[in-house]
Amino acid sequence: MSVFTTVTPDEAEAWLKRYTVGTLVELKGIASGIENTNYFLTTGHGRYVLTLFEILRHDELPYFLNLMDHLARHGVPCPQPLADIDNALLATLNDKPASIVSCLAGRALEHPDAAHCAQVGEVLADIHLAGKTYPQQRDNPRGTAWWKATAQQLAAVLDSAAAVLLADEIRFQALHRLQDLPRGVIHADLFRDNVLFDGERLSGVIDFYFACHDVWLYDVAITVNDWCVLPDGSLDSERTLALLQAYHAVRPFTPIERGAWPVMLRAAALRFWVSRLYDLHFPRAGEMTHAKDPGHFQRILQQRIAAQSALQRLWV
Amino acid sequence: MSVFTTVTPDEAEAWLKRYTVGTLVELKGIASGIENTNYFLTTGHGRYVLTLFEILRHDELPYFLNLMDHLARHGVPCPQPLADIDNALLATLNDKPASIVSCLAGRALEHPDAAHCAQVGEVLADIHLAGKTYPQQRDNPRGTAWWKATAQQLAAVLDSAAAVLLADEIRFQALHRLQDLPRGVIHADLFRDNVLFDGERLSGVIDFYFACHDVWLYDVAITVNDWCVLPDGSLDSERTLALLQAYHAVRPFTPIERGAWPVMLRAAALRFWVSRLYDLHFPRAGEMTHAKDPGHFQRILQQRIAAQSALQRLWV
Numbered sequence: 001m002s003v004f005t006t007v008t009p010d011e012a013e014a015w016l017k018r019y020t021v022g023t024l025v026e027l028k029g030i031a032s033g034i035e036n037t038n039y040f041l042t043t044g045h046g047r048y049v050l051t052l053f054e055i056l057r058h059d060e061l062p063y064f065l066n067l068m069d070h071l072a073r074h075g076v077p078c079p080q081p082l083a084d085i086d087n088a089l090l091a092t093l094n095d096k097p098a099s100i101v102s103c104l105a106g107r108a109l110e111h112p113d114a115a116h117c118a119q120v121g122e123v124l125a126d127i128h129l130a131g132k133t134y135p136q137q138r139d140n141p142r143g144t145a146w147w148k149a150t151a152q153q154l155a156a157v158l159d160s161a162a163a164v165l166l167a168d169e170i171r172f173q174a175l176h177r178l179q180d181l182p183r184g185v186i187h188a189d190l191f192r193d194n195v196l197f198d199g200e201r202l203s204g205v206i207d208f209y210f211a212c213h214d215v216w217l218y219d220v221a222i223t224v225n226d227w228c229v230l231p232d233g234s235l236d237s238e239r240t241l242a243l244l245q246a247y248h249a250v251r252p253f254t255p256i257e258r259g260a261w262p263v264m265l266r267a268a269a270l271r272f273w274v275s276r277l278y279d280l281h282f283p284r285a286g287e288m289t290h291a292k293d294p295g296h297f298q299r300i301l302q303q304r305i306a307a308q309s310a311l312q313r314l315w316v
Numbered sequence: 317m318s319v320f321t322t323v324t325p326d327e328a329e330a331w332l333k334r335y336t337v338g339t340l341v342e343l344k345g346i347a348s349g350i351e352n353t354n355y356f357l358t359t360g361h362g363r364y365v366l367t368l369f370e371i372l373r374h375d376e377l378p379y380f381l382n383l384m385d386h387l388a389r390h391g392v393p394c395p396q397p398l399a400d401i402d403n404a405l406l407a408t409l410n411d412k413p414a415s416i417v418s419c420l421a422g423r424a425l426e427h428p429d430a431a432h433c434a435q436v437g438e439v440l441a442d443i444h445l446a447g448k449t450y451p452q453q454r455d456n457p458r459g460t461a462w463w464k465a466t467a468q469q470l471a472a473v474l475d476s477a478a479a480v481l482l483a484d485e486i487r488f489q490a491l492h493r494l495q496d497l498p499r500g501v502i503h504a505d506l507f508r509d510n511v512l513f514d515g516e517r518l519s520g521v522i523d524f525y526f527a528c529h530d531v532w533l534y535d536v537a538i539t540v541n542d543w544c545v546l547p548d549g550s551l552d553s554e555r556t557l558a559l560l561q562a563y564h565a566v567r568p569f570t571p572i573e574r575g576a577w578p579v580m581l582r583a584a585a586l587r588f589w590v591s592r593l594y595d596l597h598f599p600r601a602g603e604m605t606h607a608k609d610p611g612h613f614q615r616i617l618q619q620r621i622a623a624q625s626a627l628q629r630l631w632v
Contacts, residue, residue: 019391020442021442044435073385074398075335080389083386
């Protein structure tokens with residue numbers, strides 16, 4: 001259950017006077033999501049999602065909300081935050097930072113095919129291109145400095161094989177300079193559960209709260225590592241090529257990106273292996289057990305290391 | 317037929333590379349509208365309207381396009397212009413200023429009932445409130461200076477009864493100071509053909525190309541004169557009250573607005589009587605006959621003058 005902060009219909013009705021979206025028709029808690037309180041909010045003008053942010057702070061949110069507004073204005077199918085009568089996308093409700101965003105149709109897919117992956121590749125390139133004129137900038141809080149520091153914390157709790165793999169991979173990544181790879185706004189978490197399909201058509205990209213400024217190809221690698229993976233951690237060639245080709249048709253890859261591709265796939269696997277290890281071994285106080293299996297990304301990383309030269313050929 | 321400038325699918329496909337809305341699925345001319353070329357444009361991301369502006373100039377358009385963007389961001393159901401990869405809402409296609417806007421569902425109503433009028437009143441108040449933070453300003457090109465100058469041109473072609481009525485009304489309006497009435501962004505043309513209903517629900521407000529900065533109550537009067545009118549030009553009490561009450565619930569009227577209400581209804585009738593007379597007697601060169609009957613607004617004006625004191629009581 002993800003309603004951590006209760007909002008009554010009377011409170012919502014009063015709060016809606018800040019907005020120009022009509023009066024309250026229905027308010028209904030959403031029982032998914034593990035970080036925020038979410039309600040479906042229906043008004044005279046349509047269907048929205050009301051979010052009360054339980055962890056992100058008021059000063060951190062404008063980057064994400066303005067980014068969603070920017071991308072929606074560019075035709076990227078993502079939640080668009082509503083501006084209130086003071087023209088602000090963010091307000092306070094029941095002592096929490098709160099926002100109303102447009103509600104998107106569709107549901108997440110567990111078993112995407114190549115046609116779905118192509119749509120994901122296209123929309124990711126759209127996000128990268130549309131983000132070029134986004135004026136705000138946010139460093140990646142899960143970048144190299146973070147995984148180095150986190151790996152030190154993890155050293156004591158890992159078995160020796162995992163500890164060696166982790167130390168080796170961090171060393172390997174440090175040897176590869178990424179300065180020349182094109183970069184800009186990245187979603188940084190475009191997993192299957194953050195993309196909605198309405199029938200066969202991609203209808204929404206959600207959860208921009210890891211978005212930041214980083215290497216575009218790294219974002220592609222994060223996405224491919226989830227959308228195109230086989231049970232053994234290796235990549236499905238058909239889905240991978242479909243995703244890369246559709247991306248390439250919108251934002252053509254540069255020659256230097258081809259060379260960096262296998263390294264980026266390893267970096268993307270490393271980043272999620274480290275965060276899952278951390279969540280498992282150092283859960284937040286009071287947090288329920290939502291930790292996902294780190295072994296999944298350990299296998300992916302091992303597979304990417306083993307397949308390095310084959311991955312060089314899995315390209316558009 | 318309203319396609320004055322042809323756009324081929326190949327031209328549309330090439331032009332879409334400026335945007336991040338997917339590739340072209342379908343392009344279809346729209347056979348309505350008398351000023352612009354409009355196409356339904358379906359892309360991988362959804363359904364849009366492509367407009368090539370045939371009369372409005374490149375330097376006039378940002379006010380309107382930015383206003384639609386501003387209102388859409390506030391939850392007003394209106395076409396939202398797409399930003400291109402340079403973050404511009406306006407571009408050039410086949411030598412015409414051009415824009416892509418979101419496509420709204422629904423159709424215009426000819427015979428609205430009180431429930432429809434209430435929704436129109438509400439959305440008009442939403443537009444006025446949301447417009448408070450709109451930074452650009454545009455004077456009303458159809459204001460008192462315009463109707464005075466136009467009446468002089470018309471004097472020679474009107475019969476004497478109409479000429480006297482026109483001169484008298486312009487004199488009457490000049491005696492009433494509007495300085496203290498609240499003002500801001502107004503739609504200025506919220507007739508039945510500019511509002512879409514999807515079933516019983518208001519789904520869109522369109523055609524913002526008369527929008528400007530003027531008296532809010534004047535905008536209400538323009539709207540009431542069309543939505544709540546009976547065949548003899550008088551107002552239907554039930555629809556009028558429904559519209560005014562719904563507006564008042566969102567943006568409460570001030571006491572001074574009550575006093576100005578009958579004068580504003582006359583001003584709103586005058587403005588459209590004058591423009592219809594002008595279009596009839598001085599058609600644009602090469603224009604097809606789209607001129608609407610000026611007599612309709614002459615009757616409305618005469619009825620508002622005759623019913624002045626009764627209109628004072630038709631209020632919330």
